[in-house]
Amino acid sequence: MQRAAERRARGSGGKAAWKLHIIRQLRHRDRAQHGAFQELIQSYNKLLEKSVILKDLTEKIQTEPVMSPRSRPPARVPPDAPLLAGSEAPPTLQEQISAFRDYNGELAVQACELKKGVQERDEELQKQKSSISFLSTLVDDHQRQCECLENEMVRLVCSNDDLKEDYDQLLTRRRLLDRQLHDAAEKQRELLESLTKKKAMEAEQQNNFNERRKEEIWRRVVKKALHKSVSAEADLRHQRCLDLRDSTSLVLSRSHEKEKTCPRKPRSQSMISLGPSKLMGALRSWFDFGKRPDDCSPDDDWCRPSSVCVICCLPRRALYSKEVHDSEIHAVKFSPNSKMVATGGADRVVKIWDVVGGQLQCQQVLHGCNGGITSIEFDSSGAQVLAASFDGSAHLWKLDSKSSDTLTGHMGKVTAARFKMSPYRAVTSSMDRTIKEWDLHKAACIRSIVVPSYCSDVVCSDSYMISGHHDKKIRFWDSRSRVLIREVTLEEKVTSLFMEPEQRQLLSCSRDDVLRLIDLRMGSVLLTFRADGFKCGCDWNKAILSPDATYSMSGSSDGTIFIWNTQTGLLERSLSGEHRAAVNAVAWSVSGEYVVSVDRGRKAVLWCEY
Template structure:
């Protein structure tokens, strides 16, 4: 409210200032335009006064002349020469007065011409003044419109300022919320990283324990096998060969050797329907291999495990593969591409 009153006072002060400027300019122009006529009017008045004075003197001289003529008609002869001298003097003075009157008349005519010229110039000045006044009125109307427009713009500007302040407050509030959310997110990420690290440590510990138990079991089986020195009878060997198909001799050569995984191979399983071998390794993958042609060929790769695959198995149809890993989860993959299966069979 104070800013609005200050703006009104400011505008009223500017209005009074330009009004005073216009009034002072008009007074200066009036003084400059009437100053040239001031001497003319004074001279004209003096000439009229002189003409009136001369006219009075002329009347008095005429009266005196009449008196002299009467005295001549009535008077003595000795006074005639004196009267004639006086008449001549009066006639000369009258001629001088007529000459001066003519000069004054000519001056009056010249002054009247000058006065007409100055009147015409004054009329042109008056017309110019009227045009200037009209222009001044137009400019005043424009100034009034501009002042109204300025007030409207000030109101709009004040509204925009208020909205800007409100937006700044809202922006500051949102920034504070964003900062809090980022801080909470950072804390949650740190907690998640800690939990993941704990899970990874726990998983590594379980893997180490599993490997240790497996190595201990294998060590124990090897020790038991090393301590078993009982001879094998021919009857028992033939019976075992007939039942389980054991070879009559221990193999000494490797048929096929290949690197199945990037790391340890934890599990292998034959498919019940095809000569397909499934392997699971520490690289979290299950791979399918075709070794029917005396060489190894990778026929597929199953991914999705979050830890090393420790066990794999097929169903009885050979279309489903089960895998168990150290991420506390078991996964089933479907071999649904029959064309792939036919190629594997072929």
């Protein structure tokens, strides 16, 4: 019947495929369960046969007459009937009946147990049928999901092919744009090199012209000054008169400006007794054409120091030595009039000191920093103080109004903060690898340059900025275009930079215990300063030039201060005995009279010549 049903299902085609599938499952279940119930069926058949035999015997016993045991014929015992224990004679019929009844009871018990087992198997079979039905439904669901996933895979493959085509087109376009960008960068670099060379040539020509003009004016003044001996004040007045007759109106205006802002102390000795070098220094201080640009307007509020350094004196003796902070001191700076000194360090405050009678008297304490002070700078008028801090910002204080502003925007420690030529512009450098230019009126960043390495120090003019880095390089940046103009590579990472007021030379200090004097016009190293015992004590060790750029100075890790001659490159003097810890920074007054040094031991020392 099953085969006939299969044939009918096959004849009906695909519409009756499910019937064929059910028939196959039934046949498979019949084969799987036939063996499990085979033993039960055989036992049940044996039980039926024995029941029939027992029934026949019972009927015969009821029909036969009762006979005595002696006349009773021997009963037929089934071959598998149990024998009575301890009896050698064949059992009687009654005993056989009892034995068969007992055996029948046992068979009934076995039949009940087998029936119970059959019921359990039926229940298990029913559960298996339910499980098979559930699994069949689950298989159908999975098949449908597989079909959906296959369709989705086909769609994704097509989409990926389209995206790959778009990516290939974009990659080709990117390569083309990269080539164009590289060509443009090469052209820009060539233009910058040509422009730099042209500016260098023009600057060299202008410098030569200015030098010839200065020499001519000096020659006239010296020629007239050698015929008479007058006081320094009278000679300077006479020199201004000569300047009115011989120089242009621009030189005249500058001379009057210096006369108002730079009063000189009269000396009893004559100008001739100063000697040729001091006389030339005095003349240079009055006839310096590079101090202020010709195109500067009064609205720019440019201020020059009120004290002019005719000649710097080498410090010899310590006038004042005292612990002035609660922790190590990182920075020190003189004001433009040489009457005030600012110090700052790890105790998060900036202290303003008056230089009175060879001593430092605390005038003011500036608060507001949340981190240690790394550098301090006065503006050209001395009315504002700018400090860089480890709290990721720079702080600006106005000494006259006692107000303050905070320049925030850096993500790392601010290592240096400098005023530009205008007192309303400032530049900061940070360990977050950025250099930022600030508008101090708005306390806002107006320009930012991303640099390749940690920036340890920065100096600037109106047209360019110079930064020192931990990757052993000094980089020159154009202030407006933010383009890298030049690089100078040193032996170790740079700790500080110092640019002379003339903006012709740059002094760098690095961790290889060497100071280098760099020509800013040519970008080459002019001199290197070394000394036995000199060792750069930290990553922010400051080195400076004297106001007349005649000497360079830096502190060492053993507390000694070293001074070199910038003309010969030789060590002029070393100052020791006052500091017991590493000297972090030094400052030279604009008048050339005083030097202040600070160290890690919280001490500040005031030095002078006499």
